[in-house]
Amino acid sequence: MPEHLAVPMALLASGVVSLVLAVLITIPLDFLVEKLLHRESELGISLLVWFCAAPSLAVFGLVSCFSILVNWHHATTWRTPTFAYALGAILLWLWGRDFGGIGFEWYVPGIVACLVSSWVLRRKAISSTGHVLQT
Numbered sequence: 001m002p003e004h005l006a007v008p009m010a011l012l013a014s015g016v017v018s019l020v021l022a023v024l025i026t027i028p029l030d031f032l033v034e035k036l037l038h039r040e041s042e043l044g045i046s047l048l049v050w051f052c053a054a055p056s057l058a059v060f061g062l063v064s065c066f067s068i069l070v071n072w073h074h075a076t077t078w079r080t081p082t083f084a085y086a087l088g089a090i091l092l093w094l095w096g097r098d099f100g101g102i103g104f105e106w107y108v109p110g111i112v113a114c115l116v117s118s119w120v121l122r123r124k125a126i127s128s129t130g131h132v133l134q135t
Helices: 003-036 045-071 079-097 102-120
Strands: none
Touching: 003 045, 003 079, 045 079, 045 102, 079 102
């Protein structure tokens, strides 16, 4: 695949995969939270899980999947997960702004994915000996 199409296709594919993963994780999470709190069908808990936790899980999936897909195509650095996190954080902020804002804790899964992906994808810098000061 040409390089100018690889990144947009990876972004599109990772967006779809992250939304599917967020839904697949949120369904059992909603069920477990209701069972652990011993409250059946409470609307507030379901709204919290679906409107706050699901978007933060989607950002986590977006950063992870985008980093993996771009790295499969060509070698990447810390910039790839940082770009994906910045895009996801902006979308999460726009999502929460309509509901009166959300706290910092909903950005944490994306930050964790960004830091882990940046650490895994780091490049080993090879320094040239011609530019080294010798004593």
